[in-house]
Amino acid sequence: MESENKNISSDSWSERMLKVVQWCNSYDLPGSPKAVCKAFVIDGKQVGILLPDVIEQLKKYPDVFHMVTNSNNQVEKICLASQLKTYEERTEKVNKVLEEFRDQNLFPVALKGWRHENYFVRTSFQEQPLMEMERAATSLFGTIQYGVHINGYCVDPDKGMCMWLARRSQTKQTYPGMLDNVAAGGLPAAGVKIKDCMLNECLEEACIPESIAKKAIPAGTISYCFVNERGISPEVEFVYDLQLPLEFQPQVGDGEVSNFYFYTIQEVKEKLVSGDFKPNSALVTLNFIIRKGLIHPDSEPYYQSFMEGMHRIMKF
Amino acid sequence: MESENKNISSDSWSERMLKVVQWCNSYDLPGSPKAVCKAFVIDGKQVGILLPDVIEQLKKYPDVFHMVTNSNNQVEKICLASQLKTYEERTEKVNKVLEEFRDQNLFPVALKGWRHENYFVRTSFQEQPLMEMERAATSLFGTIQYGVHINGYCVDPDKGMCMWLARRSQTKQTYPGMLDNVAAGGLPAAGVKIKDCMLNECLEEACIPESIAKKAIPAGTISYCFVNERGISPEVEFVYDLQLPLEFQPQVGDGEVSNFYFYTIQEVKEKLVSGDFKPNSALVTLNFIIRKGLIHPDSEPYYQSFMEGMHRIMKF
Numbered sequence: 001m002e003s004e005n006k007n008i009s010s011d012s013w014s015e016r017m018l019k020v021v022q023w024c025n026s027y028d029l030p031g032s033p034k035a036v037c038k039a040f041v042i043d044g045k046q047v048g049i050l051l052p053d054v055i056e057q058l059k060k061y062p063d064v065f066h067m068v069t070n071s072n073n074q075v076e077k078i079c080l081a082s083q084l085k086t087y088e089e090r091t092e093k094v095n096k097v098l099e100e101f102r103d104q105n106l107f108p109v110a111l112k113g114w115r116h117e118n119y120f121v122r123t124s125f126q127e128q129p130l131m132e133m134e135r136a137a138t139s140l141f142g143t144i145q146y147g148v149h150i151n152g153y154c155v156d157p158d159k160g161m162c163m164w165l166a167r168r169s170q171t172k173q174t175y176p177g178m179l180d181n182v183a184a185g186g187l188p189a190a191g192v193k194i195k196d197c198m199l200n201e202c203l204e205e206a207c208i209p210e211s212i213a214k215k216a217i218p219a220g221t222i223s224y225c226f227v228n229e230r231g232i233s234p235e236v237e238f239v240y241d242l243q244l245p246l247e248f249q250p251q252v253g254d255g256e257v258s259n260f261y262f263y264t265i266q267e268v269k270e271k272l273v274s275g276d277f278k279p280n281s282a283l284v285t286l287n288f289i290i291r292k293g294l295i296h297p298d299s300e301p302y303y304q305s306f307m308e309g310m311h312r313i314m315k316f
Numbered sequence: 317m318e319s320e321n322k323n324i325s326s327d328s329w330s331e332r333m334l335k336v337v338q339w340c341n342s343y344d345l346p347g348s349p350k351a352v353c354k355a356f357v358i359d360g361k362q363v364g365i366l367l368p369d370v371i372e373q374l375k376k377y378p379d380v381f382h383m384v385t386n387s388n389n390q391v392e393k394i395c396l397a398s399q400l401k402t403y404e405e406r407t408e409k410v411n412k413v414l415e416e417f418r419d420q421n422l423f424p425v426a427l428k429g430w431r432h433e434n435y436f437v438r439t440s441f442q443e444q445p446l447m448e449m450e451r452a453a454t455s456l457f458g459t460i461q462y463g464v465h466i467n468g469y470c471v472d473p474d475k476g477m478c479m480w481l482a483r484r485s486q487t488k489q490t491y492p493g494m495l496d497n498v499a500a501g502g503l504p505a506a507g508v509k510i511k512d513c514m515l516n517e518c519l520e521e522a523c524i525p526e527s528i529a530k531k532a533i534p535a536g537t538i539s540y541c542f543v544n545e546r547g548i549s550p551e552v553e554f555v556y557d558l559q560l561p562l563e564f565q566p567q568v569g570d571g572e573v574s575n576f577y578f579y580t581i582q583e584v585k586e587k588l589v590s591g592d593f594k595p596n597s598a599l600v601t602l603n604f605i606i607r608k609g610l611i612h613p614d615s616e617p618y619y620q621s622f623m624e625g626m627h628r629i630m631k632f
Binding site for chain 1: 324440441442509510511533534535536537539552554557606607608609611612613614617618619620621623624626627628629630
């Protein structure tokens with residue numbers, strides 16, 4: 001994803017789009033804290049990535065977190081204490097530590113968003129979860145977050161391919177007021193099927209009834225890993241494409257969204273690079289536009305860079 | 317892409333499909349020669365990967381290949397001699413060495429397929445090529461090969477989504493007699509546009525006229541890196557989807573194909589894991605099936621592993 005080609009103008013759409021793609025992959029780019037991060041390990045398997053300031057706090061809980069050091073007494077990895085053998089014990093002990101962090105006002109940017117909603121902790125999607133963790137804390141542990149994003153589109157007889165985009169409510173804890181996919185949400189640790197999560201988000205966020213939403217087509221995933229003030233976020237989003245009837249209009253539902261807009265693909269492309277779009281949702285939308293053949297590899301110099309930037313391999 | 321989940325039967329479709337995906341990514345899996353490979357560098361930029369037995373032969377041409385060694389006199393990387401400053405000089409000198417290899421019957425598995433057809437050598441698709449190299453030799457240097465694959469499909473009123481597959485001719489140097497996409501080919505170093513390459517392959521291999529083939533839609537890329545008896549093959553394939561008219565039948569053209577078959581998606585899925593399918597073309601087809609929503613993430617445990625295995629990040 002380097003941007004070395006001197007023939008591409010720095011303010012071109014391609015360069016600006018590449019910057020959004022790079023934002024989503026900041027953990028893997030030069031200047032990231034990757035080199036000073038350590039593995040978070042449960043039962044011999046890496047499930048997350050820890051920043052030094054998080055490690056310092058975890059050291060205060062030696063009955064929960066075991067620091068594995070090298071011969072120079074430097075921490076090499078952090079293992080969940082081996083006496084915590086069950087899913088329930090791990091979940092209880094770790095979340096108790098996290099509640100103490102929150103009550104001590106540690107890591108406020110991440111933990112002010114405490115949601116009372118747990119995410120699974122696991123090495124990969126097909127593996128059995130090893131514990132669950134408060135969603136707001138997952139970026140402190142760099143565990144993989146899974147979600148669902150829905151591309152809502154229409155084929156307009158005059159305008160061609162068009163998309164419905166949402167404007168996030170100003171009261172959202174993350175990315176308030178920014179453009180987003182028509183509906184999206186995280187996969188909770190409650191055994192909810194991906195399709196049911198998709199149906200729920202469509203109904204709750206955009207008032208899309210199940211009779212319409214059930215026609216959405218799963219079209220793959222996107223994956224990436226970014227670092228920001230909340231911590232490290234390796235994320236996998238299951239992507240659905242939903243062709244909405246021409247006469248249908250999404251409606252504000254649970255208050256997560258303030259507005260919906262109907263844009264042509266040209267307008268969507270401009271919004272993607274405007275700085276006004278939630279970056280990972282921009283990546284979902286870019287993936288849709290590429291899959292639909294609306295970007296051509298002969299005319300887009302970063303075509304392959306875009307593909308690579310939306311498909312990180314989720315190995316630790 | 318690990319296969320650890322004990323709940324998935326080892327002879328299930330999922331496990332067998334995962335094995336094909338892993339075959340395409342063998343360079344990145346345990347047991348690969350990755351640890352003993354060295355970088356091939358031109359003008360300070362890595363453009364390939366060299367196996368030890370290739371490095372041994374390159375040492376005999378010190379005016380072309382410069383061995384960079386560490387303090388223990390071990391080779392750390394191989395740089396093209398800095399006095400070879402132009403594209404033309406590099407191309408000429410390296411291909412002269414390769415002709416000597418061929419004439420000495422070195423690396424016969426790779427070089428018996430000498431094609432008198434050059435590929436570009438470059439760090440990534442958007443960069444200027446630094447030289448070009450005989451196609452049959454690229455796997456000896458582990459340079460990235462770019463190609464085009466076309467998914468030919470129909471929506472049959474009775475059978476639903478169906479695909480046209482090709483049976484490769486028994487006289488093909490690689491993967492003779494195996495199933496393949498309806499048309500495919502490498503991108504030659506002759507400034508051919510990707511779309512024109514697609515149109516050519518459709519016409520030459522499957523007698524699909526331009527009037528039909530021009531409706532093909534670019535739908536992204538797949539990327540992977542495998543090691544086999546020819547060497548190391550990091551490959552990026554530009555993927556096109558072509559909906560063929562129901563009454564249209566591909567015809568054997570230039571003799572690369574012996575036969576065409578019309579299969580339902582269920583039949584295609586069975587063929588993908590039969591051992592009878594060229595592996596990278598199976599990956600293109602799997603990518604198509606996923607993008608078309610014909611595999612569901614709730615019922616396919618390796619859904620994310622499949623996604624990752626078809627989108628290698630082409631960094632050295």
